[in-house]
Amino acid sequence: MTVIEARALRKEFVVRVKAGVLRRESRVIAAVDGIDLTVSRGDMLGYIGPNGAGKSTTLKMLTGVLYPSSGVVRVCGFEPVPQRQALARRIGVVFGHRSQLWWDLPLRDSFALLRHIYAVPAADHAARLSRCRKLLDLDPFLDTPVRQLSLGQRMRGELTAALLHGPEVLFLDEPTIGLDLVSKQAVRSFLAGIGDAGDTTLVLTTHDLADIERLCRRLVVIDRGRIVHDGSLDELHARYGSRRRVVVDLDAPLVTPLALPDVSVESIEADGRRITYALEGGRTTAGELVRRLAELASIRDISVLEPAIEDVVARLYADRDRHGAGA
Amino acid sequence: MRYLVYAVAGFRRYATYRQATLAAVFTNCVFGFLRSALLLAVAGASAGAVAGYDEQQLATFVWVGQGLIGVVSLWSPPELADRIRSGDVVADLLRPIDLVWQLLAMDLGRATFALMTRLVGPIVVGALAFDLFAPRRFSTYPLFACSLLLATVICFGCRYLVNAAAYWLLDARGPQIAWTLCNGVLGGLYFPLWFLPSGAALLIVVATPFPSIIQLPLDILVERGSPEQQVVLLSVQAVWAIVMLAVCREVQRRGERRLVLQGG
Ligand SMILES: Nc1ncnc2c1ncn2[C@@H]1O[C@H](COP(=O)(O)OP(=O)(O)OP(=O)(O)O)[C@@H](O)[C@H]1O
Numbered sequence: 012m013t014v015i016e017a018r019a020l021r022k023e024f025v026v027r028v029k030a031g032v033l034r035r036e037s038r039v040i041a042a043v044d045g046i047d048l049t050v051s052r053g054d055m056l057g058y059i060g061p062n063g064a065g066k067s068t069t070l071k072m073l074t075g076v077l078y079p080s081s082g083v084v085r086v087c088g089f090e091p092v093p094q095r096q097a098l099a100r101r102i103g104v105v106f107g108h109r110s111q112l113w114w115d116l117p118l119r120d121s122f123a124l125l126r127h128i129y130a131v132p133a134a135d136h137a138a139r140l141s142r143c144r145k146l147l148d149l150d151p152f153l154d155t156p157v158r159q160l161s162l163g164q165r166m167r168g169e170l171t172a173a174l175l176h177g178p179e180v181l182f183l184d185e186p187t188i189g190l191d192l193v194s195k196q197a198v199r200s201f202l203a204g205i206g207d208a209g210d211t212t213l214v215l216t217t218h219d220l221a222d223i224e225r226l227c228r229r230l231v232v233i234d235r236g237r238i239v240h241d242g243s244l245d246e247l248h249a250r251y252g253s254r255r256r257v258v259v260d261l262d263a264p265l266v267t268p269l270a271l272p273d274v275s276v277e278s279i280e281a282d283g284r285r286i287t288y289a290l291e292g293g294r295t296t297a298g299e300l301v302r303r304l305a306e307l308a309s310i311r312d313i314s315v316l317e318p319a320i321e322d323v324v325a326r327l328y329a330d331r332d333r334h335g336a337g338a
Numbered sequence: 339m340r341y342l343v344y345a346v347a348g349f350r351r352y353a354t355y356r357q358a359t360l361a362a363v364f365t366n367c368v369f370g371f372l373r374s375a376l377l378l379a380v381a382g383a384s385a386g387a388v389a390g391y392d393e394q395q396l397a398t399f400v401w402v403g404q405g406l407i408g409v410v411s412l413w414s415p416p417e418l419a420d421r422i423r424s425g426d427v428v429a430d431l432l433r434p435i436d437l438v439w440q441l442l443a444m445d446l447g448r449a450t451f452a453l454m455t456r457l458v459g460p461i462v463v464g465a466l467a468f469d470l471f472a473p474r475r476f477s478t479y480p481l482f483a484c485s486l487l488l489a490t491v492i493c494f495g496c497r498y499l500v501n502a503a504a505y506w507l508l509d510a511r512g513p514q515i516a517w518t519l520c521n522g523v524l525g526g527l528y529f530p531l532w533f534l535p536s537g538a539a540l541l542i543v544v545a546t547p548f549p550s551i552i553q554l555p556l557d558i559l560v561e562r563g564s565p566e567q568q569v570v571l572l573s574v575q576a577v578w579a580i581v582m583l584a585v586c587r588e589v590q591r592r593g594e595r596r597l598v599l600q601g602g
């Protein structure tokens with residue numbers, strides 16, 4: 012079942028730039044430039060891209076707080092801005108850098124207010140709240156006014172607030188921004204739990220690729236307002252030639268370099284006694300590499316490094332810089 | 339029910355600002371003395387009555403008026419405009435509520451608190467220092483209560499519209515200044531409107547919402563004219579309240595489409 016559908020979705024901003032002493036020129040920039048996206052129920056979608064790619068702008072349009080310049084959007088069957096109120100009951104939203112809690116109220120009071128605003132039956136509310144309290148460890152700061160909470164504490168509060176009305180779709184814009192490792196882990200495993208339950212759809216924007224690796228089965232990469240990749244993590248690796256690496260420590264440097272198809276030397280360290288090979292394509296396996304190498308030298312240690320998503324994304328972003336602004 | 343939550347929140351929010359409330363009442367009283375001295379001097383120069391108000395009525399007009407400023411909240415800071423400009427309004431827009439009704443509910447909560455403090459304060463001080471007018475007809479009390487409610491709604495509507503200009507203009511200071519000027523001059527705050535030629539006064543009363551905020555509630559309270567005339571004044575207010583709310587909701591609907599949410 013489709014919960015999010017966007018067709019040729021576009022958002023333009025008019026920015027005024029100084030062009031002389033008094034003159035100002037209007038320039039139109041397309042923050043989101045024709046996005047097609049279909050998300051089914053239960054999907055865990057990672058929505059990534061470099062700064063200014065248009066991620067937040069897309070999320071604002073999907074959640075009904077920003078009106079698209081053109082294109083079609085449906086979320087849970089609603090047209091987000093005109094049917095904002097109906098949509099708000101079905102979705103939960105966290106914008107990591109912006110609080111939606113009441114600044115002067117303790118979390119406990121905020122949650123009680125939300126129950127009334129969303130008209131959630133008391134039993135459902137209590138069940139969801141106690142689950143969040145347990146998994147996100149809210150109890151130590153439940154009675155502290157929001158303005159006195161640390162970022163990590165506040166973010167756990169925001170997540171709870173977004174979930175108390177039992178949303179079908181959860182939109183998270185950088186929910187782990189600025190959190191320490193422990194808090195990040197807590198947030199991630201909490202979200203993973205929601206994902207495993209299978210009936211909540213998750214759209215997650217982040218610059219922390221560990222979030223994606225842990226949570227998202229599907230990855231949409233956006234750049235300058237356009238989708239440049241939509242598929243699984245593995246597909247991304249395949250497409251952008253992620254490389255596995257084999258690092259070998261030798262007793263003595265190689266006399267004759269090893270030449271095998273699809274194998275390249277990435278670095279040589281420790282006076283030639285540590286060599287990093289990159290495997291690209293499938294013509295040589297790691298096992299074969301090691302076997303051939305063992306014929307040439309005595310191997311002290313081996314490790315195989317799986318491709319890191321950071322590398323793929325770095326290459327993806329670097330690609331665009333090479334192609335320049337005109338691409 | 340949902341909006342009741344917001345009304346309670348509005349009440350509680352202002353109930354925590356005790357010192358600010360006290361300071362506001364004090365200021366209102368200081369200006370009460372200035373204004374009543376001025377108006378009573380004018381009345382004294384013209385044999386104790388001016389534009390149909392006697393001295394008791396004038397003193398009441400001033401002192402209850404000073405309290406009314408707080409109830410309708412004539413000069414509140416442009417909070418909504420700031421939230422629109424900063425993008426913080428998104429927190430409200432993500433809730434399943436109508437923003438106009440939400441803000442109105444909060445404002446009525448605030449007004450309830452102001453009724454108990456900001457209105458009562460100047461009336462007590464005024465009654466101690468001056469000879470105030472007590473309504474002769476019992477029916478004036480419920481009429482005045484309705485009039486107060488309508489005045490609060492109309493004033494809310496005006497303030498909302500001034501703030502909502504921020505959806506279109508990045509800087510809402512212009513509308514803010516115009517509003518302050520209008521409610522002072524055309525609202526009956528600086529002087530009772532009936533000091534003007536009656537044709538001009540009548541035009542302002544019917545064609546603008548401003549007199550419905552200060553002038554008309556006070557006219558109803560001091561029983562200017564017959565009971566029928568009081569009801570006519572109340573009806574003018576009712577029409578303006580409905581018009582303002584309708585305009586507010588339409589403006590909000592369009593504003594939501596215009597909103598350029600600032601900030602990543
Ligand atoms: N209110 C606005 N007015 C003008 N331009 C804007 C506005 N909001 C965003 N933009 C522009 O739109 C583009 C996309 O912005 P957006 O916030 O969606 O990026 P993002 O992908 O979320 O980036 P980040 O990773 O930095 O959060 C940027 O070039 C930005 O400058």
Ligand SMILES: [Mg+2]
Nearest residue numbers: 066067068602
């Ligand atoms: Mg962003």
